[in-house]
Amino acid sequence: MSQTVQQSLQSARQQLAQLVPTSEASIEAQILLMHILGVNRAWLLAHATDLMPENSVQDYAHLVQRRLQGEPVAYILGYREFFGLKLTVTSDTLIPRPDTETLVEAALQKIAGPMRVLDLGTGTGAIALAIASHAPQSQVTAVDASERALKVAETNRHSLQLANVSLLHSHWYTALAQQTFDLIVSNPPYIEAADQHLSQGDLRFEPLSALAAGEDGLADIRQIIAQAPGYLNQGGWLMLEHGYNQAEAVQNLYQTAGFAHIQTLRDLGDNPRVTLAQWLAA
């Protein structure tokens, strides 16, 4: 059945409004159609009364169906923008979040010259690649326990041509013996294992190993903070993203481990999101 671009958009918008608020349904309908047709938003507006190209009606309906099943838009498209970088994402990786840009900005403020940076749990490589591209003199090591996630990170590193990033398979620090860094950053798993959000919305489709961290959500953060002093240079910083309600607990963990200058930063939604501290070894 022939349909115009506008009719296709309208039908998709109505269906998607069952899943997300109307304003988002409208944007998602456009994003999916731009992807199918390989065009931009201006083209959609200018060609609203054109007939949809052959096969595109079915292809578009298929993508809309996937979205209606709850699959995140980023997995359907296969990419997500993060800190101005276009990153490949797959179901083996967390979808990078805007909140994490707070961590990248804080990291860039601490970096001067050829500093050694470590990104623990790199996923798509989002944090490591954003730092490496904005601080080209830094040397960034990025690790992940997931070989599959590392493959995606390597795809991104290669397409962005960032030679100052090396990727390593490691369970937190285990493959980093003898190495020390000026800055360690991480957005580790930090959701409580029993949190019902894990079985709702986009989170259902993301790897559980990227999200959940023990009963209180702090299992990985606890380990990362406790072991960090062995991998930080004198005066080096550790910066961690965490849940909006975990700042106090994370500050206490830093304190117990002997860190100085502990500080929590807020994200774009004004939630306490990143806590950093300096290692001034005795």
Ligand SMILES: C[S@@+](CC[C@H](N)C(=O)[O-])C[C@H]1O[C@@H](n2cnc3c(N)ncnc32)[C@H](O)[C@@H]1O
């Ligand atoms: C919340 S995701 C963050 C991904 C990416 N840094 C970002 O911000 O989009 C946490 C990442 O930590 C990795 N991870 C989980 N446990 C790990 C461990 N023990 N050692 C290393 N990486 C781990 C997961 O595979 C996942 O890629």
